[in-house]
Amino acid sequence: MVLVLKERKEPGELKLLRMLKARGGLVDESRFWNLEKGYRGEVLFDKWFSDLDGEWIVVNDLLLEYAGSLFQIDSLVIGADRVYLFEVKNFEGDFYLDEGRWMSSISNNEIKNPLLQMQRCETALRQLLRSLGYQFSIEASLIFINPEFTLFNCSPRLPFVFCSQLNRFSKKLLKQSSSSARLNTRHSRLAEKLCELHMEKSPYERLPEYKYEDLRKGIVCVGCGGMGVRHERKMLICNECDFKEEYKASVIRSITELISLFPERPLTSKNIFEWCNGLVTLRSIQRILIKNFSLEGFGRSSHYIKL
Ligand SMILES: [Zn+2]
Incomplete structure (x- = not known):
């Protein structure tokens, strides 16, 4: 065994x-x-x-x-x-x-x-x-x-x-x-x-330098890694490879990406809307955040954190 x-x-x-x-x-x-x-x-x-x-x-x-x-x-x-x-x-x-x-x-x-x-x-x-x-x-x-x-x-x-x-x-x-x-x-x-x-090595040590402004905004297709996806009803469909994914899963994945690449960036619906290049409505993003993340802070400084 x-x-x-x-x-x-x-x-x-x-x-x-x-x-x-x-x-x-x-x-x-x-x-x-x-x-x-x-x-x-x-x-x-x-x-x-x-x-x-x-x-x-x-x-x-x-x-x-x-x-x-x-x-x-x-x-x-x-x-x-x-x-x-x-x-x-x-x-x-x-x-x-x-x-x-x-x-x-x-x-x-x-x-x-x-x-x-x-x-x-x-x-x-x-x-x-x-x-x-x-x-x-x-x-x-x-x-x-x-x-x-x-x-x-x-x-x-x-x-x-x-x-x-x-x-x-x-x-x-x-x-x-x-x-x-x-x-x-x-x-x-x-x-x-x-x-x-066993020691955990930081995955950030050898990464090249990158800036938020320089990275392409949108949602990445799981099927081909491209960014040509369109929103139809509750699905995101890739124009390149036809891969289909429920939009909620895509948004959660994109949020995880944002957290991994820019841990210091506050998790607000506006920031995620921008990161996903407006492919999903602000309202839907808000619903996803409420359901899957926890709200921290009050008023204008409030943002979500990973559950
Ligand atoms: Zn694809």
Whole structure:
């Protein structure tokens, strides 16, 4: 049985970048796609792992600290006799190793060495576990989840798992799990401890600068991310992809966007009317606010806050 103690969530930075992108904010495309692709790869890995037999406790997406340095773990899995560290990469295309350097075959550009990154992580985790009084051995693997990825010139002894090896890899994991003792409270206590030590990173840290005035106003279509929606009766319909959504849901989503991008902006019906570019009437916005948010303050300074 796979017990997931800490679920993976879509990175906050990615969500914010998507909102900015839709509204014409200046977003670094490569940063955006790196985050998007990385996250999609991790979700694929989670899906693969959730089908595994055997007994496991999974703790996803950890940001930990040891001796003043931060390290991030994509997926940490506690088995009965060891701790697995999985670094998931969603690389696509042909790459080769050249004296330890990772090169793209197409551009011949060097990319950041993911093995080095994982090894640093492994060392820090080992020290952290030891400091907590745990002597588990750690097995770290770099998982290349994308079937379109090839790495040339690499030794089979390196701790890599390619997409084509995943089936055999799951058999190996199952064998390791069934030949050792069962999970007990010591294992679950470790998982809980790691969740406790996890630190939340602010999603705003690496965001590009943006101003309210510069962003496009309107309602973003969930279907295609465009902004060409029209209001018909109780629905908002996208002119590009025909996606339909009840206007109330669209407005609530737009309010959430406004709160995320401009937390300091007062939540008043007038501000939301402007943010949605008048697509929904002031009266409807007022009704939605009353029903879903709570009013704070009096008179002219009154505004709504999230319930
Ligand atoms: Zn659309």
